[in-house]
Structure formats: C-alpha cells, structure tokens
Amino acid sequence: MLSLVVLISGGGSNLRALLEAAQDAEFPARVVAVGADRDAEGFDHAEEFGIPTFSAALSNFESRDAWGEALLEQIQVWKPDLVVLSGFMKLLPPAVVSALSPNLINTHPAYLPEFPGAHGVRDAIAAGVTQSGASVIVVDNGVDSGPIISQERVAVLPGDTEHTLHDRIKIVERELLVQAVLDIANGHINLKELSLA
Incomplete structure (x- = not known):
C-alpha cells in the first residue's frame, strides 16, 4: 500500500x-x-x-x-x-x-513544456492557442521542468475565460493524478527510472 x-x-x-x-x-x-x-x-x-x-x-x-x-x-x-x-x-x-525526489510529483494545468509557472491557464488564453492541457510530472529544481509522467490535451473553446478553461482542465488533471498514483503503486511507473531517463 x-x-x-x-x-x-x-x-x-x-x-x-x-x-x-x-x-x-x-x-x-x-x-x-x-x-x-x-x-x-x-x-x-x-x-x-x-x-x-x-x-x-x-x-x-x-x-x-x-x-x-x-x-x-x-x-x-x-x-x-x-x-x-x-x-x-x-x-x-x-x-x-x-x-x-524522485518520489515527489506535481500536477500542472498545461501541456508541459508549454506554459510552465503559476499562470499556465492565463498564459494559454493570452497566447490564443486552440488547445492546452494537463500534466503530471516528477518535481525537480526547475519550474515545472521535471520528467513528465502523463499528460492530456484539453481544447480551448471560443469564448473561454481563464476560469472556464481551468475548470475543464481540473477535471482532466484529477483523472491523470489518480491514474498516475495507481500506476506508481502498481509498479507500472518507476519514478527513479523516469528521473534518470
């Protein structure tokens, strides 16, 4: 466990x-x-x-x-x-x-390495992109720069605000996080190997 x-x-x-x-x-x-x-x-x-x-x-x-x-x-x-x-x-x-580390993971509301930092959703809206996403990563000493465990795209819809986009990203983020923890627990993801890659 x-x-x-x-x-x-x-x-x-x-x-x-x-x-x-x-x-x-x-x-x-x-x-x-x-x-x-x-x-x-x-x-x-x-x-x-x-x-x-x-x-x-x-x-x-x-x-x-x-x-x-x-x-x-x-x-x-x-x-x-x-x-x-x-x-x-x-x-x-x-x-x-x-x-x-490497048993230290983080979620981020963007499709890394796109839009790292504290305002990933706002930055995606400001950039006018048609898609952003969510990522789960191993934490390193950079800003959202560690090895990627999993990620998924989320469409940016016409008329999206930072709030509406973030709400949709959070749903994906939660699913990715739960699955990542499951995969780590079951040995399907080896954080040490991922960090050395």
Whole structure:
C-alpha cells in the first residue's frame, strides 16, 4: 500500500479526488496526511475523511530554507512513499526536493513544456492557442521542468475565460493524478527510472 502526503494551498479538488479514490478497498494507495503553506480550504476535505493535517506558512520563518526544513520535518513524520504537490503554490527549496525526489510529483494545468509557472491557464488564453492541457510530472529544481509522467490535451473553446478553461482542465488533471498514483503503486511507473531517463 502506497502512503501519500499531499501538499495543497487552496481548495484541494485534486486532493479530494485522491481521497475518494482511496475509499475503494482495491485502490493501492492511502493519503496519510495533508499539509499546506497556509490555512487552506482543502483541509475541510481532509477533515471529512479523517486525515491529519499540518501547515507551515513561509511568513513565519526568517528564510525560505528554514521554512523548507520545517515543512520537510513535518512531511517526514509520516514516512510517505510519495509526496504529491496538488495545487501547492510555493516553490520548494532545493534541499527539500533533493530529500524527497524522485518520489515527489506535481500536477500542472498545461501541456508541459508549454506554459510552465503559476499562470499556465492565463498564459494559454493570452497566447490564443486552440488547445492546452494537463500534466503530471516528477518535481525537480526547475519550474515545472521535471520528467513528465502523463499528460492530456484539453481544447480551448471560443469564448473561454481563464476560469472556464481551468475548470475543464481540473477535471482532466484529477483523472491523470489518480491514474498516475495507481500506476506508481502498481509498479507500472518507476519514478527513479523516469528521473534518470
């Protein structure tokens, strides 16, 4: 059974998808804790499913590295097999990435390497493209630059706003994330091999 710590910053819709998938006794992964960089709304999902939570706000620390150390300590208490960044909007310090990688994955609302960064959906709309997408990647020290685990295209429709497009991308993102966790748990995806490729 693959144990997961999920890190969030907001509403936690991807987290909820994982929690719901894990309700199935056949699903080979369980969320053991949920962390955040603030008092995130998504903690409500964790509470509903009886999952412990923790938070570490960057503003409470004198440096990003000190914050990273504190966050890593809280993650490691749970000894997770996999850490999932799910709408986690802070860049992890290199020491944290090194400690957790390659068992550290992230979702991104674009078809990488297109539109990396915090505003992938807005950037796709601004660029006037006809399609964007969703990706699941292994986290490295770049910005959305790690090895791609899976991705899928999502059409940009005439009249789409950042909000309407993001809503459709989130549906695909959730499906990709749940499938990626399933494939990692079943050994169909080897994160170490993927990272060395």
